[in-house]
Amino acid sequence: xxxxxxxxxxxxxxxxxxxxxxxxxxxxxxxxxxxxxxxxxxxxxxxxxxxxxxxxxxxxxxxxxxxxxxxxxxxxxxxxxxxxxxxxxxxxxxxxxxxxxxxxxxxxxxxxxxxxxxxxxxxxxxxxxxxxxxxxxxxxxxxxxxxxxxxxxxxxxxxxxxxxxxxxxxxxxxxxxxxxxxxxxxxxxxxxxxxxxxxxxxxxxxxxxxxxxxxxxxxxxxxxxxxxxxxxxxxxxxxxxxxxxxx
Amino acid sequence: xxxxxxxxxxxxxxxxxxxxxxxxxxxxxxxxxxxxxxxxxxxxxxxxxxxxxxxxxxxxxxxxxxxxxxxxxxxxxxxxxxxxxxxxxxxxxxxxxxxxxxxxxxxxxxxxxxxxxxxxxxxxxxxxxxxxxxxxxxxxxxxxxxxxxxxxxxxxxxxxxxxxxxxxxxxxxxxxxxxxxxxxxxxxxxxxxxxxxxxxxxxxxxxxxxxxxxxxxxxxxxxxxxxxxxxxxxxxxxx
Numbered sequence: 001x002x003x004x005x006x007x008x009x010x011x012x013x014x015x016x017x018x019x020x021x022x023x024x025x026x027x028x029x030x031x032x033x034x035x036x037x038x039x040x041x042x043x044x045x046x047x048x049x050x051x052x053x054x055x056x057x058x059x060x061x062x063x064x065x066x067x068x069x070x071x072x073x074x075x076x077x078x079x080x081x082x083x084x085x086x087x088x089x090x091x092x093x094x095x096x097x098x099x100x101x102x103x104x105x106x107x108x109x110x111x112x113x114x115x116x117x118x119x120x121x122x123x124x125x126x127x128x129x130x131x132x133x134x135x136x137x138x139x140x141x142x143x144x145x146x147x148x149x150x151x152x153x154x155x156x157x158x159x160x161x162x163x164x165x166x167x168x169x170x171x172x173x174x175x176x177x178x179x180x181x182x183x184x185x186x187x188x189x190x191x192x193x194x195x196x197x198x199x200x201x202x203x204x205x206x207x208x209x210x211x212x213x214x215x216x217x218x219x220x221x222x223x224x225x226x227x228x229x230x231x232x233x234x235x236x237x238x239x240x241x242x243x244x245x246x247x
Numbered sequence: 248x249x250x251x252x253x254x255x256x257x258x259x260x261x262x263x264x265x266x267x268x269x270x271x272x273x274x275x276x277x278x279x280x281x282x283x284x285x286x287x288x289x290x291x292x293x294x295x296x297x298x299x300x301x302x303x304x305x306x307x308x309x310x311x312x313x314x315x316x317x318x319x320x321x322x323x324x325x326x327x328x329x330x331x332x333x334x335x336x337x338x339x340x341x342x343x344x345x346x347x348x349x350x351x352x353x354x355x356x357x358x359x360x361x362x363x364x365x366x367x368x369x370x371x372x373x374x375x376x377x378x379x380x381x382x383x384x385x386x387x388x389x390x391x392x393x394x395x396x397x398x399x400x401x402x403x404x405x406x407x408x409x410x411x412x413x414x415x416x417x418x419x420x421x422x423x424x425x426x427x428x429x430x431x432x433x434x435x436x437x438x439x440x441x442x443x444x445x446x447x448x449x450x451x452x453x454x455x456x457x458x459x460x461x462x463x464x465x466x467x468x469x470x471x472x473x474x475x476x477x478x479x480x481x482x483x484x485x486x
Contacts, residue, residue: 083282083480084350174477177286179350183470211286211350214473222469223458236475 049132053247054160056141058115059124059240061172064231066192067153067239068098068144070115072127074136075108079157081210087178089202091142091210095152095178097191097199098144110136118146130247137161141241146192147232150181150206151213153239160243168244172237177213180204185217185226195227212236275359275387276486281342281368282352285478287471289348289428290380291322292341293370295355296331297363303384304331304367308447311403313417315369315448319379319403321415321423322371337363346373346427359387368398372478374422374432374467377406378451380479393484397477402451407443410454410465411436422466433459433466450476 054074060067071094073080080103081091090102104112111131119125142154153173163169181189182205191199217223220230277297283290296304304327305315314326324340331338337360342353347370368382381401388394402408406420412434413421420441424432439455456469467473 083284084352175475179286185470207286207349209286209350212284212477213475214285214287214471215475217456217458217469217473222455225458236477 050134051130051132051247052136052245053128053130054139054163055126055128055244055246057124057126057242057244058119058141058143060119060121060238061240062121062145062234062238064121064194065145065147065151065234065238066121067119068094068146069100069117070119070125070127070141070143071100071103072113072129073104073106073109073140074111074129074131074133074160075138075140075157076110076135077138077157077159078108080106080108080140080142081156081176081178083176083211084209086208087180087210091152092150092178092180092204093200094142095144095150095176096181096201098146099199100142103142119143128246139243143239144191145175145234145238147190147194147228148192148213148216149183149185149189150178151175151216152178155241160245163243163245165245165247168242170240170242173239173241174236175213175234175238177206177211179207179209179211182206183214183217185219185223185228187227190227194229194232197227274361277357277359277366277387278354278484278486279339279357280352280354280482281347282480282482283347283349283478284480285474286349287468288375288474288478289346289373290343290370290479291318291346291373292324293339293343293347293353293368294318294324294327294331295339295342295357295366295368296336297357297359297366297387298331298334298336298384299362300365300384300386302331302334302336302365304369305381305383305401305403305448307383307401307449310446311405311448315379316377316403316405317417318369319371319377319401320406320417320419322373322425323415324369327369335360335362346425348427366483368481372400372474373428374410374424374472375451375454376408376410376420376422377403378454379403382481387483388485391485393482396481396483398479398481399476400451400453400474400478402445402449404443404446404448407441408452408454409436409438409440410456410467411438412466431468431471433457433461433463433468435462436466437462437464439464 415423
């Protein structure tokens with residue numbers, strides 16, 4: 001009963017505050033209106049388009065898998081690959097041969113950059129990317145583990161529009177398999193230094209769906225056709241990625 | 248009868264109070280997608296359930312229940328489902344309508360009762376002796392949004408990982424091989440091991456496999472049917 005009686009009082013106080021608050025905001029709005037009305041000739045100075053800049057650092061966490069030149073792209077709301085979907089030819093070329101030329105040239109990209117060369121195990125690379133495109137809110141980063149048939153790591157279609165200046169975000173990335181080439185690890189099929197074999201081959205002789213990689217088997221662990229050794233094995237995660245908005 | 252006059256602000260406040268309450272006490276609507284991230288494993292029918300925080304379907308370093316063992320050795324979730332039903336859980340069974348093939352996803356919705364605050368999932372992975380993909384008691388967030396959870400492969404600890412064709416029946420050796428997998432699994436393996444010295448639920452050490460489809464130790468194909476964790480992704484939207 002007591003609580004029942006007390007409640008209306010609180011309500012009254014609250015409503016009074018609300019009325020004051022709303023009056024205040026009405027007043028402010030009114031001020032704004034009159035300012036605009038009295039200054040019809042006012043034209044705002046031409047604003048240069050807003051520029052968004054990011055610094056991206058990628059670290060190779062593996063023991064013996066150099067990473068092919070890192071492709072970085074900013075684009076609209078789309079994913080460049082998805083588990084359960086077939087890889088694009090551009091992704092296939094990157095995942096089988098480490099060549100990111102076609103991937104960088106994809107029509108969806110609004111801003112791109114690439115590292116100058118491969119990133120050896122235990123090292124990092126930092127790349128800068130800028131855009132004035134308001135819709136370039138999504139990030140894709142991708143690279144091949146070159147001592148494999150078609151393994152790649154990266155992330156795609158990640159919304160970075162909520163990053164404030166100097167804010168950073170970090171991920172530990174797993175390894176995908178493009179599903180476009182059998183993981184036979186055979187001589188002549190691995191483009192990296194372990195073999196120096198052929199990279200991209202247009203024939204698709206695997207599941208033809210992107211998925212997570214099952215790891216390198218190697219000849220040391222019972223794949224007799226393999227040119228790889230225990231030194232080329234890897235586990236998740238393979239890559240650390242950090243993005244910082246700089247502007 | 249007493250008529251109570253309500254001021255509009257009071258009504259607004261009560262509605263607000265209700266909205267807050269709903270996030271912790273009321274039922275929740277979940278939209279869930281389970282994705283098989285692998286390129287070489289099949290999942291047997293998946294069971295997903297919201298249950299109270301006092302119940303579990305499995306726990307690392309604990310012995311598997313007979314119900315979990317039945318699921319992990321043969322893919323039969325009926326025991327887990329009846330256990331969960333008895334515990335008043337909200338259950339989704341078999342969203343893929345059979346095997347969830349490599350890289351495939353299955354989606355479903357789940358309405359949870361107020362007491363069922365935690366989510367668990369289980370499905371056997373094939374080929375394996377007693378491997379399963381699992382989620383143990385993930386607390387369902389009160390806040391609406393989309394959440395991603397990555398799932399590991401577990402070993403029920405109830406059967407030796409001999410990696411050869413055999414039975415999915417409780418306590419019988421070998422791996423069950425349903426018809427869709429028949430062509431992709433080898434034959435005449437002599438057996439990787441006949442021991443299972445860790446009889447508690449543990450993170451699966453992975454399969455060894457070999458590259459000989461008609462001989463060797465294992466009937467598992469080492470360049471296709473191995474895996475690295477995580478093996479599944481769960482996307483949960485709290486509406």
